[in-house]
Amino acid sequence: MAIVGAQWGDEGKGKVVNYFSDNYEWIVRFSGGANAGHTIYYQNKKYVNHMLPSIKPNSDAKGFLGAGMVLDLDKLVDELNILENDFPGISSRFYIDLETFLVLPWHKEEDEIIESMRRNPIGTTKRGIGPAYTDKVSREGIKLYYLFDEKLLEDRLENIYYLKQNYYGNKLKSTKEEVFNYLINARRKLEKLNVNYASAIEMGKVFRSTSVLFEGAQGVLLDLDFGTYPFVTSSSCMAHGVSSVGFSTFELDNVYGVLKAYTTRVGEGPFPTEIFGDEAEVLRQKGGEYGATTGRPRRIGWLDLPALRYAKIRSGLTGLVITKADVLNGIEKIKVCTKYSIKEEIKDIPSSSYDFFVAKPIYEELDGWSDTNDINFLKFISFIEEKTEIDIDYISYGPKTEEMCTKNSLILNINK
Template identity: 75%
Template structure:
């Protein structure tokens, strides 16, 4: 059975939600393996917009089921909101959602900590203040809570007393949460999940199921935001690359394909290096045409030209086998399109960054290509061929609009031209 991972090939916001939604009809399981509510995957179904921050991008009335893996940090309150929205239009859809008991929870005080820490920093890192960093910090420092803690009330109470005692010592009067209030909150959320008929299981219980059916793994954000290999410290707190499937009990060697989603240009939300950022008027033109505002934060995204060294880096780091290009229609009508083909790193020309440090110091070296009036034009086909030649990866599909169905294979496009 086919197992495919879809990850962002840039700094996130490439349109993975739509891409996963498009392919999901061919898979029995859609598995989200990392991240939390700081990621927003926008999909359109029956002309209605849905923004999922935690739910995998399944087609709600299909036979596909969704699994939230142990690599995630789950804000249960946000998850319930998303389920209730879907239940309004697709009654019973929650019964197709499975949550790994090993997944960690984002608690209300994590969001408070997120804001406090950001305000205390001399140079803020641009967190979404969704509590993701503090939740992952608690996970690593062994002060976190897993989903299974919801089903042992005595253990939950005991841990809440210990951990909140410690946090009050650290944060002092700023920390105003009480163990009994967090316990009541969690029990209330648990009852809501049970009423929605959400399933609780584990990757161990699902191991044989996943290996005897088709699975589409959905990544969050993009390779360049990976905790280990992204532009640290301006990264997220978890795994954004295909190796994150290990949290669901899989090896990358078990994957048939790793599809990297990229925009025809590049965007980034928040602080951090961005070698091809375009600060002139053309950047604002692309931002407005592409509606480049964060699905989670609403913040204007920084905009720049396509960065081939970054894509080559993503290819090697995450084992990308094919590309899917999105938002090429945003560049329609431009006379010229710039593409970064290499970096000048301290007078050394590099086609592939040696480490994430090169993103901080690299100066882009550009080539200029002819623009196109629309994506059915030969110049757009030449643009894709240029990307393929320079990265060594085939582009299999093109997304040319926000709707799920506004997508086609490259071969279909060639036939039109």
């Protein structure tokens, strides 16, 4: 099964993955890097993973970091050390694909330099993600396996540094010697933690003989190919990204899209249902809507069904999980965008990502609910299902992993 964000990220995928992880032997991250923040709560303690798959510490599940990611080795080591303090030996349950590309210190410098040079900044997290993927595509990157051949690594860094000096001159502070030492030290730290290395070729038979949960990063509307370009991330945010682990989407039994009961977005870019002022601030405070990676306040909007239909088609969603339903508790009237007006044409589904830039939302208003056991909340769920023709199978009503229920459980509680 794959779990992906059905909006602009920050939908609560980490908690949802954690909830389902009991039923899977492998949890696999297939895209993104340290720009993704997946928050989980375990034994009343909060853990924010930027690199690691959201495995449950008390389970037997193992984690795999796939070649579609870009690894920030500092962040990876930090996250492993945090988990090791509470769960000694857990690092040995993580495997990393040797083909994975690395985020290097100068990528973070480039991220800041380029963002500062833009007339209209795109809202990057400055974690070096875009420059790392750029180097991957332009064949100037470093793969993980280079760290195990120091001569090959030195030669590679020499060539890359020569090119970057021609690009940036003295703007880059990191030297090739510093980057080399950084990488070797990171390798030694990972070896000390007993992390495993493998490739998707070696793991293919293992994955296909057991159960695998693929954990996506960000959301479909931030996908490099089909999101609101250029205000997107630099990788695949859709289920199709499982191809980087050697899988086809045809091998997936289910693709769950995670959505909030409202909509949020971090950074720049179009946001058709955005709201402002006190109305937005109330939801921001109630929902704790601040980026897990950057701490930036998230932009707030009403639920956007045309965008959800777009995500359904783009990523082949077979079911939905709705989160933060409790944040809307006590609001008298709830708005839901059901259609877009695009240059005087009414559309149920955007034809392309361009439509998000010019869309004007058309709303319907629903009665609010006191809590998620209220009949009006069930009507809200049914309204979404009817308008999108996709079932909401699970409901999250709080931040803890166990604060999830099936729609059938919800119905039974309401009937009581």
